[in-house]
Amino acid sequence: MITSHNGPQPADFTDVRATNLAVVLRFVRENAPCSRADIAASTGLNKATVSSLVADLIDRRLLRETGLTEHRVGRPATMLVLDGSPYAAIGIEVNVDYITAVAVDLKGEELLNWRRSFPGGTSGPGRAVVAMAALARRVVSRMTKEARQVLGLTVAVPGLVDVDGIVRVAPNLGWRDADLAGDLTKALRDPGFPVLVDNDANLAALAEHRFGPHRNAANLVYVTGEVGVGAGIVLDGRLRRGGQGYSGEIGHLQLDPAGPVCRCGRRGCLEAVAGVGAILAHTAPDASPSDLELEIDEVVRRARNEDREVLGLLENLGRHLGRGMAVVANLLNPEVVILGGYYVPLAPWLVGCAEEEMYGRVLAPGGGGCRLEVSTLGYGAAALGAAARVLDSVDSGRLPAQR
C-alpha cells in the first residue's frame, strides 16, 4: 500500500466545537445549496451533531434554510445556504500617499471601496490613526445603516508587523514601534469588533488565496512590486507568518555583492536591482514618492514605443527578479508566484525574461511546477486582503455571537 504525503491534518485542541462549526460553515460556502445529510456524509460528523451545529449557525444568521429539494431518493431535505447578509468585514490600507477602505460581506462581495489621498509618508502613526479612525467610523456607520454587524477590521501596513499588531518598522512610512492595533482600537472607543494589523504583502497574498484566479493553489507567494519588495507566503492553504510575524522579507536578499548600493547600505539587494526604483533611478531620478504612479505610466509609454533604454532597464530588472523568484521557488516550491503592485503594468516586458531566469535556476524538474503570474486584483489587493483576514477569523471558528 502506498499513500501520498497529504492526508487529513491534526486539528488544534482548543475548541473542537468552534472548529466543527467552522467546518460546517466552510462546507456550506463551498457546496451550497446542501442538506444536513450532505454535511454529515462529507464531514464524518454524525447527524445529531450536524443538526446542533447548523441550528447554532442559523441562530447566528450565518446560514439560512432555503426550501426543500425533491431531486433525490427518499423524503425531501431542507437545503441550506450561506446567509451572512447581516455582516460586514472591513479592510483598510495605509500607504505612502493614500488610505483605502474596503468592506465585503461574508461571501466576499464588495460592499464599498473608498480611497482618500493621505500623506502617510510624512504624517507619523498618530495622525494616520486619526485619519484611519475617521474613515473607519464612516464605514461602520454605513454598514450599520445597512443593518450589518461589523465582524472586524484589519489594517494593512507596508512594514514589519509583529504578531501582537505592533508595527515594528515601516521604512517607507518612517514608523517604528507603533501600536497601531491598540491605538486604533482606542480611537474607535472599543468598537466591539476585533482590530488587527498585518503586513501588506501578507494580506495581498491572503486576497489572492481567497479571491484571486489562483485561489485553488494551496501554495502561493505574492510579491509586492513597489520601491520596496516584500512577499506574502501561503503554504498548505494558509498564510505563514513565522515565529514573530516577520516572514516574507525578500527585499534585501543580496543577489550581487558587487551590484548597485541599496537603501539598506549593502549592495545588490533584490530591492535595489528588481524594485521599481531600479528603473526610476534612471528614468526619473528626482521623482517624489507621490509621483510614482505617473512615472511608471511614463515608463510603460516609453516601453510601448520601444524605447531601447527603457527596454534594456526592464529586461535587466526582469532577470534580477527571476533570480530572486528562483530562490523563492527553490526554498518553498509554490504552485505560483504572483507579481503585484507596479509589476502589473510593467509585466509585458518583465515576465518573459524573469520566468526564463527563474526556470534556469530552479533545481526541481520542470521548475517544480512553479509559474510566474501577474496579479489581477489591482492596487487594492492589500485592503481586500485585510477584509479577507476578518473572514479568515470566522473560518477559523471565531464566530460572531448569537444575537
Place this chain on the structure above:
Amino acid sequence: MITSHNGPQPADFTDVRATNLAVVLRFVRENAPCSRADIAASTGLNKATVSSLVADLIDRRLLRETGLTEHRVGRPATMLVLDGSPYAAIGIEVNVDYITAVAVDLKGEELLNWRRSFPGGTSGPGRAVVAMAALARRVVSRMTKEARQVLGLTVAVPGLVDVDGIVRVAPNLGWRDADLAGDLTKALRDPGFPVLVDNDANLAALAEHRFGPHRNAANLVYVTGEVGVGAGIVLDGRLRRGGQGYSGEIGHLQLDPAGPVCRCGRRGCLEAVAGVGAILAHTAPDASPSDLELEIDEVVRRARNEDREVLGLLENLGRHLGRGMAVVANLLNPEVVILGGYYVPLAPWLVGCAEEEMYGRVLAPGGGGCRLEVSTLGYGAAALGAAARVLDSVDSGRLPAQR
C-alpha cells in the same frame, strides 16, 4: 478588542471523526494520565462523543485505562494513558555509503537502530531496493517477534522526492525518476503497511520537531551539512513541502556570482561556499565520499590545534553559512535554524561567525528571534525522522485498523 494572529485553524472536511480520534490521541499523549472528562473539557467535544472516541482508541490498543484517581472532587474517574506497545514505526535512511534502520514505538521510544555499510553512491536504485527490503524484512520480523504491528515504513533519501514518493533526482546517489516507494512495496510483497519516501532534510526536520530540544518551536528549519546542503522546513507545527514536495532546496542559492565554481556549473552557490566540500577541497582534495567522516575528523583535529589555514577556512565557511541562513530567516522567520550533519562536529568554529553574519542581515528587530543551533540528534536524524513520519500519519488520523 485586540486579538492575536494565531487562533484555531480550520480543519479539513475529509473525515472529522478520524480527526477527532487523532485529537483525543494527541491530547492523551501530551497530558496522560487524564480522564475522559479532562478530554471533553479541553477539546470542547461533548462527553458522549469523547466516550465513543476513547472506546474506539482502546479497541485499537492505542489507549488503555489505568486505574482510578481519587485526587479530585466528585466520584473517582478512570484515567487513560497511551498504550501503543503493540505497535512499531520503521524509518530507513539510504545514503552514499550506508543504510540505517530505526524502529520506534508509538511514544517514540527507540526499539532498534541498525546501520549497514552500503555503496549507495554506486549501486543504483535497484540494488538499493533489494538491500533495503532485506533490512526491512529483518526489522519487521523482529517487531513481529515482539508482538508489534508495523504501522508503516518511511525511507529517507538525499534528493528531490515528489509527493508520490518518486525520487526525481538524487545527485549524490546518481538516481533519477526512481519509484522507490512502489518498488520497495513490491519487494516487500505488499506488506500491509504504508511505504513512504521523503527527502532526508525534511525528515530530519520532522525528527527535530518531534523529538529534539527545540520541539516546542512551531517554526524551525533543519539544514543538512554534507557535501550537499538542503533544508527541511517546519512552519506552524508542520512540515511544509510545497506544491510538488520540492521545498527546502537552498544548496544552490547563489551567494556570490563571482565565487568558486559549484557542482551545478554556476558560481558561489551556498553548497560551494558553505558545504563541507568548501573545506575539504583545500584540506583533502582527493578524498573519496566514503572517507568524508575521517576527513572531517582531521579538520576538527587541526582546528583544535589552532591550525591557521583550517581556522580561516572554517570562519569563511561560517560567514557564508550565515549569509545563507539570513535568507532563510528573512523569508521564513523561524524561531530556530538547526544545523545538522557535519556542521555538528565543526560547530565550535562555525556557529559564532555564522550567527554574527546572520543577525547583521536579518531585517526584523532582534533577528526576528531566530537562533542558530546545532542538532543533538546525531547522524541518525533522518532515519529517526522517517519513523516519526509514520507516527505523524497516525496523528493525522490514519489510525491502525481495529484488531
